Amino acid sequence: MPEHHDARRPLIWLVALIPIALALIFWWWLSNEQAPERGREASPVAVGLAEVIERPFSATLGAVGDVEATDSVEIASLVTERITELHFDSGERVKRGDLLIQLDDRAEQQGLRAARVIVEQEQRELDRLKPLVRQGSIATQQIDAQRNRLESARIEAARLTAALEDRIITAPVSGLMGLNNLSVGEQISADTPLVTLDSIDRVQVDFSLPERELQRVKEGMAVTARSVAWPDRLFHGEVTTIDPRLDRDTRTVMVRARFDNPGLALRPGMLLEIALLLPARRRLIVPEGAIMGERDRQWVFVITSEADHYRAHRVDINVLERGPGWAAIDAGSDPERLQPGDSVAISGLRAIGEDRTLTLDETAARDTSTLFEQARQTTADEYAPDSEMPTP
Structure with missing residues (x-):
């Protein structure tokens, strides 16, 4: 039987070789494309450094509260009667026992x-x-x-x-009289408020703090306060009472502080910004520019020297307090990973990776100690209390 020759066999081989050739071409192209990328990844990153320092640090808890008089009284009559004499003016300072109103x-x-x-x-x-x-x-x-x-x-x-x-109405406490809207000859009714009397040589402010801060607050702790009415003054007081009960709905605790009030600058109803001064603790300080964050996580890059090059190691942190250009931090559950004297990167942060070689950019370096002390001095000057107090 004569041998039959299949004319389609070379075509089949050609079709089979096409995918192999395409795969070889793609591999060659991919190798050439990634080679520059690998070169770029391996190129050094220039970073500026700053030292991690440790300083005594007095943190604060912030709150707001309204000024209240130590003693606040609404003067009223026990009887319905006609006024025959008035012995006070609006805003007058009176002493306990002074005659205010004489009734018929x-x-x-x-x-x-x-x-x-x-x-x-x-x-x-x-x-x-x-x-x-x-x-x-x-x-x-x-x-x-x-x-x-x-x-x-x-x-x-x-x-x-x-x-x-x-029929003789006297001042029950020493203080400032409110507005006088009464007239001689006017008939007043029993138990109707006539005028206010506030004792404000010392004032008190109630403010709330979250439940988690309860263990940090103690009676006798120092507090400061600021008011929009006196933006250049800092008022000083202390915690006198911590409410034994917490609010079930808000899970907050009420704290009462008392303030000396020379010059009677603070008046009932004023809104104060309260800063409760916590006991000093030693904290790690870094420039604020060293901190990176994403969602609820924050970190710094600690730079170490390895033979002839530098490497970056990411350390997750907690930011405890911020100031002008600086931040007080800790390393959370692994405090040994961040120590005073460590160097952290403050420039080139977005280009840093765990496997990147680094070079130092001396022009971008910062002295954390100088930065911190200058910022603290500026803050102290800004919040220094004014010795002059207003007169009523």
Whole structure:
């Protein structure tokens, strides 16, 4: 049988070789494309360095609160009566016991005079009857009745004396009077507020703190306060009371602080920005530019020397406090990874990788100690209290 020749066989081989050739071409192209990338990844990154320093650091807890008078009273009358005299002006400073308002007491004065006459008469009658009882001239019941009449007269006199006192309104505490909207001759009603009286030589401020801060707050701790009314002044006080109960809804605790108020600059109702000064702790300080972050994570790159080159190691951190150009940090659960004297990168951060070789950029280096001290001094000057206080 003659041999049959298949004309399609070379075509089949050609089709089979095409994918192999394409794969070889793609491999050659990919190798040439990635070679520059590998070269670029291997090229050194220039970074500026700053030293990690450790300093005593007094952190603060911030809050806001309203000024309240140490003693705040709404003056009211116990009786409904007409005003006959006013003895204070709006905003006047008064002392405890000073006469403020005199009400019409003519009827009570007359009644008291008559009651005192009756007391004297009943007393004389009792004195007259006592010898007669001893002599047996009158019955004991008669002198007992006279004693009852004398006691009734004394009770009436005491009632009228109290009624007179109710018509004299005096200052229950020392302080500043509120606005006077009263007039002589005006009829006032019992238990109706007439004017305010605030004792503000010392004031108090209540403010809330989160539950997690409760363990850090102690009675006697120093606090400072600022007000938009006196932006250049810093007011000093101390924590006097920590509420034993927390708010169930907000999980916050109320704290009360008292402030000296020379010049009466702080007035009830003012809003204050409160800073509670926590005990000093030693903290690691770095320039703020050394910190990188993403979502809820933050880190720095610690730079180490290895033979003839430098390497970067990422260290996750917690930022505890920030200031002008600096930040107080710690290394969280692994504090040994970050120590005073370590060097951190402050420039070229986005190009740094764990496997990148680094070179030092001396022009970008920063002295953390100088940066921190200058920033703290600027802050201290800005918040220095003014010795001059306003007068009321």
